[in-house]
Amino acid sequence: MDVERELNALRDAIREHNYRYYVLDEPSIGDAEYDALMRRLRALEAEHPELITPDSPTQRVGSAPSEQFAKVRHPQSMLSLANALNREELAAWHARIRRLLGEEEPIAYVVEPKIDGLAMAITYRHGRLTVAATRGDGTVGEDVTPNVRTVHSVPLRLRPPTGGDEIPAVVPEQIEVRGEIYMRIADFEQLNSEQAAAGEKIFANPRNAAAGSLRQLNPQITAGRPLRFFAYSIGPISGVRLTSQWQTLAYLRALGFPVNDDIRRLESFDEVVRYCEAWMSRREHLAYEADGIVVKVDSFTQQAELGVVARDPRWAIAFKFPARESMTTLREIVVNVGRTGRMNPNAVLDPVVIGGVTVANATLHNEDYILSRDIRIGDRVTVKRSGDVIPKVVGPVTSARTGEERPWCMPSECPSCGEPVHREPDAADYYCVNAACPAQLVRRVEHWVGRGALDIVGVGEEQARLFVERGLIHDVADLYTLTPAHFEGITGYGPKRIANILQGIVASKERPFDRLIVGLGIRSVGETVAALLVRQYRSIEAIMSATEADLVAIPGVGPHIAEEIVRFFRHEPNRTLVSKLKAAGLCTEGTATPALAGAALVGKTFVLTGALPSLTREAATELIEAHGGSVTSSVSKKTDYLLVGDAPGGSKYIKAQQLGIPMVDEVGLRALIGAELSLRAGPRAEGEGQPTTERRAPSGSIVAAQMNLDL
Numbered sequence: 001m002d003v004e005r006e007l008n009a010l011r012d013a014i015r016e017h018n019y020r021y022y023v024l025d026e027p028s029i030g031d032a033e034y035d036a037l038m039r040r041l042r043a044l045e046a047e048h049p050e051l052i053t054p055d056s057p058t059q060r061v062g063s064a065p066s067e068q069f070a071k072v073r074h075p076q077s078m079l080s081l082a083n084a085l086n087r088e089e090l091a092a093w094h095a096r097i098r099r100l101l102g103e104e105e106p107i108a109y110v111v112e113p114k115i116d117g118l119a120m121a122i123t124y125r126h127g128r129l130t131v132a133a134t135r136g137d138g139t140v141g142e143d144v145t146p147n148v149r150t151v152h153s154v155p156l157r158l159r160p161p162t163g164g165d166e167i168p169a170v171v172p173e174q175i176e177v178r179g180e181i182y183m184r185i186a187d188f189e190q191l192n193s194e195q196a197a198a199g200e201k202i203f204a205n206p207r208n209a210a211a212g213s214l215r216q217l218n219p220q221i222t223a224g225r226p227l228r229f230f231a232y233s234i235g236p237i238s239g240v241r242l243t244s245q246w247q248t249l250a251y252l253r254a255l256g257f258p259v260n261d262d263i264r265r266l267e268s269f270d271e272v273v274r275y276c277e278a279w280m281s282r283r284e285h286l287a288y289e290a291d292g293i294v295v296k297v298d299s300f301t302q303q304a305e306l307g308v309v310a311r312d313p314r315w316a317i318a319f320k321f322p323a324r325e326s327m328t329t330l331r332e333i334v335v336n337v338g339r340t341g342r343m344n345p346n347a348v349l350d351p352v353v354i355g356g357v358t359v360a361n362a363t364l365h366n367e368d369y370i371l372s373r374d375i376r377i378g379d380r381v382t383v384k385r386s387g388d389v390i391p392k393v394v395g396p397v398t399s400a401r402t403g404e405e406r407p408w409c410m411p412s413e414c415p416s417c418g419e420p421v422h423r424e425p426d427a428a429d430y431y432c433v434n435a436a437c438p439a440q441l442v443r444r445v446e447h448w449v450g451r452g453a454l455d456i457v458g459v460g461e462e463q464a465r466l467f468v469e470r471g472l473i474h475d476v477a478d479l480y481t482l483t484p485a486h487f488e489g490i491t492g493y494g495p496k497r498i499a500n501i502l503q504g505i506v507a508s509k510e511r512p513f514d515r516l517i518v519g520l521g522i523r524s525v526g527e528t529v530a531a532l533l534v535r536q537y538r539s540i541e542a543i544m545s546a547t548e549a550d551l552v553a554i555p556g557v558g559p560h561i562a563e564e565i566v567r568f569f570r571h572e573p574n575r576t577l578v579s580k581l582k583a584a585g586l587c588t589e590g591t592a593t594p595a596l597a598g599a600a601l602v603g604k605t606f607v608l609t610g611a612l613p614s615l616t617r618e619a620a621t622e623l624i625e626a627h628g629g630s631v632t633s634s635v636s637k638k639t640d641y642l643l644v645g646d647a648p649g650g651s652k653y654i655k656a657q658q659l660g661i662p663m664v665d666e667v668g669l670r671a672l673i674g675a676e677l678s679l680r681a682g683p684r685a686e687g688e689g690q691p692t693t694e695r696r697a698p699s700g701s702i703v704a705a706q707m708n709l710d711l
């Protein structure tokens with residue numbers, strides 16, 4: 001093959017793989033194969049530099065650092081959006097557009113998650129990326145072309161659309177694509193820990209990280225940052241006529257741009273409201289930060305009729321989610337000792353309301369976290385609260401420093417028992433290693449009496465503290481030695497209350513074996529692993545004598561967990577504790593219990609395709625993970641199930657069909673969990689083979705609830 005032909009073939013193949021990997025999230029070759037193609041292309045280009053084209057996949061990082069960014073005037077202003085902070089404001093917006101368009105006229109809406117990144121305008125001439133500019137003030141932005149070229153999900157060259165479904169089958173002569181450059185939350189956290197380790201700047205949130213990464217004068221730095229792109233609209237376009245937002249998004253997708261899968265076209269305002277509200281809770285499960293939902297009138301004719309006021313189009317609005325970040329003053333840093341002896345630094349804050357909840361304490365993780373972010377006592381700090389997660393201090397607002405702030409360091413002694421604290425060479429945490437430390441014991445008792453463990457009604461933090469401080473108990477087994485006499489003279493503890501507490505303690509002896517394992521508080525051993533251990537070993541003695549090799553052989557137990565289990569039982573005081581518990585009459589043997597519901601899908605890999613009737617993708621993923629399974633993005637021989645939503649037929653479906661991978665719908669998924677539950681709830685039959693659900697279904701058939709009844 002002549003060189004030019006080979007170069008073109010290689011570039012086409014690599015472009016296609018990039019598109020599959022970065023845009024569709026469905027790679028069809030492995031990293032090694034991809035690397036081999038890139039290496040071949042680089043080698044050929046090195047031999048024939050005259051044949052290098054600017055849109056070659058090797059040319060994402062080509063230019064030298066610049067002195068400063070050139071200004072770019074946007075040919076069409078980049079607008080901003082008016083906000084609706086609640087349902088009423090959204091309804092008021094709707095009433096206004098209704099009035100302007102006429103009460104009778106049907107209106108369709110496009111709803112889009114409002115990704116928190118930074119807006120870009122990227123121009124393509126004859127299908128090639130020419131200029132990429134930031135939004136700037138909406139009229140003039142900065143030319144960041146070399147940097148944007150390093151973002152893999154931004155095509156350097158447009159894909160020729162195949163047309164159909166109102167999608168024009170041509171590449172436009174010129175098009176300005178608008179969208180958001182952003183960073184996923186996980187990538188942002190990873191970047192921050194790398195930055196901290198290198199002593200570099202820490203970013204306050206994914207938005208700042210994206211902005212900071214894009215506005216680098218050296219594109220090599222941008223290239224190393226995990227930036228992504230979503231396209232959501234267009235500026236000037238020539239050679240193609242588009243008539244609606246929905247059609248535009250489909251066209252952008254066809255040209256090779258990533259378009260958010262969660263975008264919907266809705267035909268009634270009620271649905272818009274429902275979508276916005278449903279998203280308030282979904283937001284917690286997203287891979288990226290979204291600060292609201294953008295609601296747009298779909299038809300371009302209607303958009304033109306509604307027009308723009310100042311900078312805000314009347315045809316769109318941002319329904320904003322409650323803020324999750326705020327600023328306040330860090331008054332003190334206190335150290336709490338956890339049940340494993342871990343020293344947890346916590347921030348005492350001036351109370352601040354974030355998303356409707358008052359926050360007065362927040363986690364600071366560990367000493368490295370505080371030092372790498374240079375968080376000082378007295379600092380103004382950014383505090384973040386997301387969903388159920390404990391609020392955390394993100395970092396200081398250094399511009400607000402007065403010079404009065406005091407650096408902090410980890411105390412050298414445990415604040416509870418006064419023993420010296422200890423840090424393993426490569427670990428981030430300090431521990432109080434005194435087995436008799438009262439603070440640790442209080443936490444261990446709290447854990448023991450908790451819902452997921454022995455669930456002792458009437459005993460909580462207050463009682464745990466009381467028992468420990470009065471020297472009534474020295475380990476959790478001592479709870480079972482308590483008598484009414486021990487409470488004598490304690491104010492607030494009358495006969496009835498005492499009887500309740502003691503009854504609660506006695507009742508806990510009836511709890512199944514796996515709860516006792518949870519209660520022991522072995523690191524990394526929660527309900528799922530406890531249930532697996534019980535199913536495998538059936539008695540505490542058997543678990544205690546298992547080796548790491550035995551343990552890792554159990555699907556769902558990794559080497560780290562195995563190590564923790566062995567370490568726990570090697571420790572003599574823990575073995576003594578187990579004997580005491582057994583002597584006290586607790587249940588130290590048994591078979592699997594309904595708690596095994598948590599393990600029904602252990603070792604099973606799912607791929608999701610299409611929208612499910614009542615579960616979001618994130619909720620489905622959570623459900624699968626909560627039962628021990630995992631979710632991956634592409635179908636392979638290793639996939640156990642394809643979870644199919646509406647309108648199956650895409651590439652994942654076809655591949656699963658070819659490989660004969662069982663398919664389940666949402667009902668089927670629930671049945672798998674339920675079916676396994678009943679299967680494992682009873683005593684385990686000798687020689688029980690593979691769980692029934694592992695059988696491969698006939699090619700392409702959907703395993704629904706009924707089909708699992710033959711268990």
Ligand code: IVH
Pocket residue numbers: 079080081112113114115116117118119135180232233294313316318
């Ligand atoms: S549309 C009139 N759609 O929000 C149209 N903007 O305040 C204006 N944004 O600067 C933009 N996701 O950075 C639009 N799906 C989306 C968006 C979105 C995020 C940002 C964008 C813009 C700001 C508008």
